[in-house]
Amino acid sequence: MYTVADLLLSNARTRAGAPAVIDGPNVLTYNQLADRAHHAAGHLASRLTSGARIALLLPRSADAVTAYFAAHLAGLVPVFIHDQLRPRQVAHIIDHSEAGLALTSRRLAARLHEALPPERILTPEDLTQTTDGTRTTVPTISRDLAGLIYTSGSTGRAKGVMLSHDNLLSGARIVADYLGLTQADRTLALMPFSFDYGLNQVLATFHAGGAVIIQRSAFAPDICRSLLDHGVTGLAGVPSLWSDLLHPSSPFTTTRYPSLRYLTNTGGALTPTTIQAIRSAHPQLDVFAMYGLTEAFRSTYLDPALLDSKPTSVGRAIPNCHVDVLDEEGRTCPPGVVGEIVHRGPTVTMGYWRDPDTTTLVFRPRARLRPPWSETVVHSGDLGYTDADGDLYIAGRRDELTKIQGIRVTPSEIEADISAAGMTAGVVALIVPDPDGRPDPSVLVAVEPRDAYFNLDALRAYCSAELPPHMRPRRIEILDSLPRTPHGKPDRKRVLSLLTNTSEEQ
Missing domain, CATH: 3.40.50.980 (Rossmann fold)
Structure with missing residues (x-):
């Protein structure tokens, strides 16, 4: 192909x-x-x-x-x-x-x-x-542009990642191989197709000749019903999905799913408590902890046999790809030393659409052989380290980009969208751990009103109407004047202190 x-x-x-696609009562053959x-x-x-x-x-x-x-x-x-x-x-x-x-x-x-x-x-x-x-x-042809996937960026505006046919087919083939997909597989499509994770599910299933089951509802009982009704063999999710499925009101832990054989997770680490709950309810399942970024399409996975002993690891590079952890000088970090995660291989994408400057910063040449032969690698901006066995652990980010509900978002993106309401003179958005212990972080926002007619309820209504769910503030705090650094920029650390010391939710 x-x-x-x-x-x-x-x-x-x-x-x-x-069957190729099953959408409710409708079945489309290939x-x-x-x-x-x-x-x-x-x-x-x-x-x-x-x-x-x-x-x-x-x-x-x-x-x-x-x-x-x-x-x-x-x-x-x-x-x-x-x-x-x-x-x-x-x-x-x-x-x-x-x-x-x-x-x-x-x-x-x-x-x-x-x-x-x-x-x-x-x-x-x-x-x-x-x-x-x-x-x-x-x-x-295989090297032609085959798609743009828009993903959040540090500028506050979504960037279009360019994928070739080679990128998409390599990702489909490799993932189908390590998940062991066959013509008998039925994959539940719950992740949006606008994300590389959701799109790869479809393509990997088609690579194996299996069937894609469309899941429209994200309500846990509805998902559980589909797992049974359609004999689903594989389910992909993000941490918030597992939280919903493991809730006491969900039938996931009390129902047997004879066809279900694997789960995959990305968009944030699985907690040991989540792993234990899944294992206790469904010990037959292979659980794949994975890591990736759109710019490299697919990146790593942890051998399910290691999940109990290394619950916070995302494993090693997928077959035919390589992941390095490099220091500031571009040298490979020894085990335990944190550096930037750099990806290479056939899933490395073509750069950013109409953004040559950012492409140059993220997609860089790296000499691999002597005499020098150069290939393009992706500098992820993610920080991580390897253990003595070579398995990877994520340690954070160079910038402030975070995943909420599996969707990448930056504070500047939220700030730009709230500022567009025209109600504020300044906005600072912070993404912090959820105070109630839920797996997804929360968005806190501080605003400096534009004038004396500022109405907090109107801004809340605007956020509900104009921001997608993963970007909506949990709390909006009004400050007479945003604290600033000596350089005139908002003092984010001071804002964080003010907001996290305010216990009452507005």
């Missing part, structure tokens, strides 16, 4: 009648999915030229999977947009990616009105109109 479209087309040739994708590709290819970007603002669904493969068959570059993002954030991605069209649902179409004219906004239903029946496949 050379391109992402081949994942579908090869299965349609060899496993035509096998042949049916290929027919629908080819049909939609004809419409798309008639409107956009090869290499153009197409935005996909769609909930997890069979329609979203169809649209994704249709875009590839039409030679386009799909850009999934998280369906919880607000219009201003959606508009930024549309504008920055220079998307020529957007595919969305009728329910979500209003979020695109600021970004595109109506004639450039389509729904999946628009692609079902009769055509001449031609099976459109626009030629692409």
Whole structure:
């Protein structure tokens, strides 16, 4: 297989009648999915030229999977947009990616009105109109741009990570191999396709010829019902999901799932308590603790046999890739010494779309052989160390980028979105451990009002309406004047002290 479209087309040739996507009561075989994708590709290819970007603002669904493969068959570059993002954030991605069209649902179409004219906004239903029946496949090669994944950055604006077909197929093949995926596997798709984790689930399952089960509801009892009803073999999640599934009100620990054989986790470490609870309830499960960043697509995993003895480790580099821990001089750190985590291998992506300066900072050449032969590696900004066995542990970040609900976010991104309300003269956002011990951190915000008419309830309402759930403040504190450093910048340490010493929630 050379391109992402081949994942579908090869299965349609060899496993035509096998289920590819199960979305509620609807089952699409590989042949049916290929027919629908080819049909939609004809419409798309008639409107956009090869290499153009197409935005996909769609909930997890069979329609979203169809649209994704249709875009590839039409030679386009799909850009999934998280369906919880607000219009201003959606508009930024549309504008920055220079998307020529957007595919969305009728329910979500209003979020695109600021970004595109109506004639450039389509729904999946628009692609079902009769055509001449031609099976459109626009030629692409493995090194072509195959997608943009938008991820948070230190500037406060999402950056588009460029992935090639090689990146996506390498990630699919490697993950399918170490998870032991086969044609019998049924993967529950709960993670958004706009994240590398969620997208890789689909591609790895298709690489093995298995079936993807669409899970729309994130309510723990609904997830548990799907695990049983569809004979799910694999479930991917982030720490907040395991917290929900292990809650006393959830049936996860009291129900047996005879088909379920593995869980995967990323977006934050599994706690020993969580591991013990999962193990006690389902001792047959292999639990894979993983680590990665979009810029390297897939990075490491811990052998499930080591989870009990090394619960805080994320293991070693995935096959055919390598992860180094380097000091400030670029030398390999000895075991136990913290350095920056640097990735190399076929999953290292192509850089940032329309951002050569940041690309140069993060994607750097590194000589590997004598005489020097250079390859591009990713400097993650994550800090870590290895133990004597070579297993990796995460120690923090060089910057302030954090994951909440598995989604990367920076304080500056939250500050930019709250400032856009026009109600404040200054905003400082802090991401701190949750005071109630929940696995995801909390967002605390201090604001300096713009004028005497400032209304805290109005700002809260704005945050609820304009910020996605993972970015919403747990508490907003009003300060007459934000403390500042001698250089005139907000004194974040002082703000942290003020907010964490205030016990009452506003």
